[in-house]
Amino acid sequence: MLDARQIRAARxxxxxxxxxxxxxxxxxLTTIRRMEDNDIGPARSSAANVQSVQTALExxxxxxxxxxxxxxxVRLRNPD
Structure with a gap:
């Protein structure tokens, strides 16, 4: 499961x-802000929303x- 810090770091x-x-x-934007909030984070978001963020960033x-x-x-993939 992603956490708020990983999403912010990835961005x-x-x-x-x-x-x-x-x-x-x-x-x-409200959903993204909530997912990046340490007190709320992606754990309180729907699985579909978390997957959407993870997929977009990956x-x-x-x-x-x-x-x-x-x-x-997180790390940035080395471009081939």
Whole structure:
């Protein structure tokens, strides 16, 4: 499951604004803001909305790193 910090970090790596993510996902700005809020986060969003954000960011080149003892994270895929 993604967390709010991963979404914000992914946007930063892509140099995307919240409106850019809105455009890529078709979700509302309010939904994106809630998903990026540490107190709300994606855990309180629908599975479809979380999947939409994850898919949009991965399509743009983001790799999500799961929690594996070292903490979750993101990185930008190396362009081939």
């Amino acid at each position: 930063a790596l892509l140099e995307w604004s919240q409106p850019d993510l809105v455009e890529a996902t078709g979700l509302s 399509t743009a080149g983001i790799i999500f790193i799961p929690k594996n003892g070292g903490g979750s994270g």
